[in-house]
Amino acid sequence: MSWLILVIAGLFETVWAVAMKYSEGLTRLRPTLLMVVAMAISLWLLAFALRTLPLGTAYAVWTGIGALGTVIYGMVFLGETVSLLRMLFIAMILGGIIGLKVVSSRESGAEKTEQGQPVRPESETGNHTTRSR
Numbered sequence: 001m002s003w004l005i006l007v008i009a010g011l012f013e014t015v016w017a018v019a020m021k022y023s024e025g026l027t028r029l030r031p032t033l034l035m036v037v038a039m040a041i042s043l044w045l046l047a048f049a050l051r052t053l054p055l056g057t058a059y060a061v062w063t064g065i066g067a068l069g070t071v072i073y074g075m076v077f078l079g080e081t082v083s084l085l086r087m088l089f090i091a092m093i094l095g096g097i098i099g100l101k102v103v104s105s106r107e108s109g110a111e112k113t114e115q116g117q118p119v120r121p122e123s124e125t126g127n128h129t130t131r132s133r
Contacts, residue, residue, distance in 0.1 A: 002052045002053050003049075003101065005048055005049045006058055006061055006062060006065075009044075009046045009049060010042075010062050010064070010065025010069070011065065011069060012042035013038075013039075013065065013069070014070055014073065016034075016035045018070060019032070019034040020035045046059075053104070057100050060096070061100055064094075064096060064097040068093055068094060072090070
């Protein structure tokens with residue numbers, strides 16, 4: 001279920017990026033409002049997916065879906081260049097997304113982690129108590 005939510009979050013990332021293009025520098029109200037709403041939905045869904053998915057994997061997949069969506073939209077609807085090299089790099093992004101999903105599925109099946117537990121970071125200040133003799 002988290003993966004489906006993550007994909008939908010990535011699609012909303014595409015929506016807000018495209019809406020940003022049509023907002024003409026945030027000067028047009030409707031595209032700007034659409035951008036803000038889609039951005040909020042996208043981030044909310046990403047945050048929800050992060051409750052069970054690894055941070056690095058989820059973020060990379062989310063941004064990858066957004067990048068794919070915007071590049072494809074640009075080529076199909078905005079007349080951006082379609083070339084063999086461009087298609088190759090798009091395929092590489094897609095391959096990375098699929099690869100992360102496959103690797104993530106294997107890792108979660110092979111080992112049990114506490115991904116559903118709240119994160120309790122250790123102190124990073126370097127203030128450690130030492131005993132003097």
